[in-house]
Amino acid sequence: MKYSSIVRITLAMIALSGVVFVSSDSSTASSLFEQSDVSVSDRGRIVLERRQAADSIARMDRIIIENGSDTAELFASEGRAIEQVLEEDLDLDGEKELLIQMDLGGSGGFKEFALLHNKGGKYTPIWEETGFCAGNAMIADRDGDGRPNIYIEYANTEVKPTREETAIFTLENGEVKKAE
Amino acid sequence: MKRYAIILIALFCLTINAAPAQTPFEVNNTGSQAQKKIVAADEPQAQTGETKELRGFFKILKGVLDILKAVVGGIIPSANAAEIDEMPIGRMPAANGTTTTGTRLTYGDVTNTETGKQTAGVNGNSSGASAGATTPAVTGSKAPAAVSPDPATGKAVTTGSAKFKEWFKAACDAHCSDWEFPDVTNKYGEKITREDYMRAIIWIESRGVHMNAKGTLTKSWAGAQGFMQLMPNTARGLKVNAKDGAQNLKGGAKYLTEIFNSGAVSKKSGAEKLIMAACAYNLGPFSSSMKMSWNDFKKSRKMPTETRGYGLKLKMCLGLELTEDERKLVKEWLVTPGHTVDSLIEENYTNTKGIGR
Numbered sequence: 279m280k281y282s283s284i285v286r287i288t289l290a291m292i293a294l295s296g297v298v299f300v301s302s303d304s305s306t307a308s309s310l311f312e313q314s315d316v317s318v319s320d321r322g323r324i325v326l327e328r329r330q331a332a333d334s335i336a337r338m339d340r341i342i343i344e345n346g347s348d349t350a351e352l353f354a355s356e357g358r359a360i361e362q363v364l365e366e367d368l369d370l371d372g373e374k375e376l377l378i379q380m381d382l383g384g385s386g387g388f389k390e391f392a393l394l395h396n397k398g399g400k401y402t403p404i405w406e407e408t409g410f411c412a413g414n415a416m417i418a419d420r421d422g423d424g425r426p427n428i429y430i431e432y433a434n435t436e437v438k439p440t441r442e443e444t445a446i447f448t449l450e451n452g453e454v455k456k457a458e
Numbered sequence: 459m460k461r462y463a464i465i466l467i468a469l470f471c472l473t474i475n476a477a478p479a480q481t482p483f484e485v486n487n488t489g490s491q492a493q494k495k496i497v498a499a500d501e502p503q504a505q506t507g508e509t510k511e512l513r514g515f516f517k518i519l520k521g522v523l524d525i526l527k528a529v530v531g532g533i534i535p536s537a538n539a540a541e542i543d544e545m546p547i548g549r550m551p552a553a554n555g556t557t558t559t560g561t562r563l564t565y566g567d568v569t570n571t572e573t574g575k576q577t578a579g580v581n582g583n584s585s586g587a588s589a590g591a592t593t594p595a596v597t598g599s600k601a602p603a604a605v606s607p608d609p610a611t612g613k614a615v616t617t618g619s620a621k622f623k624e625w626f627k628a629a630c631d632a633h634c635s636d637w638e639f640p641d642v643t644n645k646y647g648e649k650i651t652r653e654d655y656m657r658a659i660i661w662i663e664s665r666g667v668h669m670n671a672k673g674t675l676t677k678s679w680a681g682a683q684g685f686m687q688l689m690p691n692t693a694r695g696l697k698v699n700a701k702d703g704a705q706n707l708k709g710g711a712k713y714l715t716e717i718f719n720s721g722a723v724s725k726k727s728g729a730e731k732l733i734m735a736a737c738a739y740n741l742g743p744f745s746s747s748m749k750m751s752w753n754d755f756k757k758s759r760k761m762p763t764e765t766r767g768y769g770l771k772l773k774m775c776l777g778l779e780l781t782e783d784e785r786k787l788v789k790e791w792l793v794t795p796g797h798t799v800d801s802l803i804e805e806n807y808t809n810t811k812g813i814g815r
Contacts, residue, residue: 387680
């Protein structure tokens, strides 16, 4: 079997497993990156791209929106590793916001969260929160008031012994507030 | 025979000058807690004719010891922390293999009052840009001597393990020289080396324990592993196995290369860079908050207390002067019952200094 055939088969197998690797021209990034869909709507396809910088632990992850041949970048991780992207209409205006959870890689296991507010298809970063050891975000309406909230489950290392806690955030009037 | 004669002469010289040997420091027993107070006598305003004379004497003594050391060869250079403890004014091996003068401060009977001139600490009133500026070193040191780690027992892998020195050297040789490391002198007049910095991170992260006597890997709540508490994803990115002691140290040193040479921390300078690099090690080098100055960072309630405390620990480990507001934060966050701010400063400094000796 020829070498090129082996490469083709390998790439096909990877593509079939749900992860697509795409060539990149960037000289600062590794030549392969991973893509996964966040959502698909009539406005386009929101895609999370994960990429490791060349010769560095920095991540060059980003969220893009593709519509036909047009592509626009919504968010760049700037070294941080995007762990998950959640899409939900947090302010009940009919437009879905994007909540981004990033791993910072430090010894404390802290995370960074960012929220992109969606107004008429235009995404604006309105909130960034740092901390939350081993944090994991989810969006739900646990209190049953009809409005979804952001819940971050994390380990509170500032109390002894460390205990698991949940921080709750709500989006109101374009502002993210922490619930007491 | 000749060697022993020289040593005997040297010992005789030291014996007849035993009393002045303590005098670079004034001992004040009138403190409210009836503790001895060590006051640096090398501050310009504190110098008297007598102390100047004594400093001259010690310079001569230092010279004599240097000559003796050169002549005797393999005897004095092998002095370890235990031997240093016996020396009223000893010569303390520094991280870079050179030697610095120092004396041992012992817990309980001595309080380090930090009256030495601030040489590299971040001034509470200064701006972020100027906070890291390095000022000239204070001549003459009052640094406490290093505390050697306990030898590892059972399945333990610690800084007291036989192989540790070799691993530590290999990690530093491979990566430390790549760091864009600022030139900073601590409050004891010592230039902070890259090896000192590695020691400080090891001490803060794991207190020098990679694996306990039962063979259990040191692991944090978040999953960070080993000597330098590498997170699994970070270790993967660094291409090391965090569970292996030698690789853990190499990974930590390589990670510090990333921190010192790229991202927001790389743009900082002086002590500011050292402190914020430690915060980056704990929080993550690419956090947007790394653009902040240390002065803003330590006050920011939005930042994790653990990371702000990490910056303070780093200062203590490296012998950087704490400002008054930082001492308050240390007292609030880090001092445990039975300790004082000063005893904690000394514990961190002496244990850090002892790693890999």
